[in-house]
Amino acid sequence: MGSVKIPKDVIDMYNILICDDDKDIVSALNIYLQAEGYNTFPAYDGNQALKVVEENEIHLILMDVMMPHLDGIHATARLREKSNVPIILLTAKSEDNDKVLGLNIGADDYVTKPFNPMEVMARVKSQLRRYTSLGGQQKPEEEESGALRNGGITLEDATKTVTVDGEPVRLTPIEFDILHLLMTSPGKVFSTDQIYELVWHDQAYGAENTVAVHIRHIREKIEIDPANPRYIKVVWGLGYKMEKV
Numbered sequence: 001m002g003s004v005k006i007p008k009d010v011i012d013m014y015n016i017l018i019c020d021d022d023k024d025i026v027s028a029l030n031i032y033l034q035a036e037g038y039n040t041f042p043a044y045d046g047n048q049a050l051k052v053v054e055e056n057e058i059h060l061i062l063m064d065v066m067m068p069h070l071d072g073i074h075a076t077a078r079l080r081e082k083s084n085v086p087i088i089l090l091t092a093k094s095e096d097n098d099k100v101l102g103l104n105i106g107a108d109d110y111v112t113k114p115f116n117p118m119e120v121m122a123r124v125k126s127q128l129r130r131y132t133s134l135g136g137q138q139k140p141e142e143e144e145s146g147a148l149r150n151g152g153i154t155l156e157d158a159t160k161t162v163t164v165d166g167e168p169v170r171l172t173p174i175e176f177d178i179l180h181l182l183m184t185s186p187g188k189v190f191s192t193d194q195i196y197e198l199v200w201h202d203q204a205y206g207a208e209n210t211v212a213v214h215i216r217h218i219r220e221k222i223e224i225d226p227a228n229p230r231y232i233k234v235v236w237g238l239g240y241k242m243e244k245v
Helices: 023-035 046-055 072-080 096-104 117-134 140-144 173-184 192-200 208-222
Strands: 015-019 039-043 060-064 087-091 109-112 147-150 153-156 161-164 167-169 232-235 239-242
Touching: 015 023, 015 046, 023 039, 023 117, 039 046, 046 060, 046 072, 060 072, 060 117, 072 087, 072 096, 087 096, 087 117, 096 109, 096 208, 109 117, 117 173, 147 173, 153 173, 161 208, 173 192, 173 208, 173 239, 192 208, 192 239, 208 232
Parallel strands: 015 039, 015 060, 060 087, 087 109
Antiparallel strands: 147 153, 153 161, 161 167, 232 239
């Protein structure tokens, strides 16, 4: 499948890759996304998706899980080796293990089929807001915001960067938002439902596993020993907190 490069002078709109082996789903999402003003790129398996990303500047990916040749799980894993572009998985199954598996390999969010197109649009907009903010496209007034510091962690909200003991740490937009939330109120315990609602801006139905997976990813990046965390502590039965260091 061929793809067309977008000239630099017209990359004002967001470019979204839609990858699903069901062409009707790709066509339907294409209609909804273009109606919202997005540029769309179709792909029908993981290999095609990787090719589109290599040849174009993609800002968000909608990725089906079950596809021929290269499925969404393996495609996401390969994409995460080079990019933090938001990835929303489209899964035909509702079991928690499918959702957790997708989050484990680097997806930012998921939508279960059959899905409401308006829900997909809301999740797309939410992820794009985080991605463009993390990429440094802040408004001028945001650039004046200060840094958050705790122990060896420094979080710069203006530049959306995090360092641990002076070393830069690469976080996904969701991971950054969770860490920012915890660091703004060190010592305060946030329940998993509160974290989900404040970060995802959505109702927290079955959010525990989703939040737990992202917390584990953050710990792996900021903790010397993730199994015995210094910073992000679990308060059993209540939630998580940023320990004052």
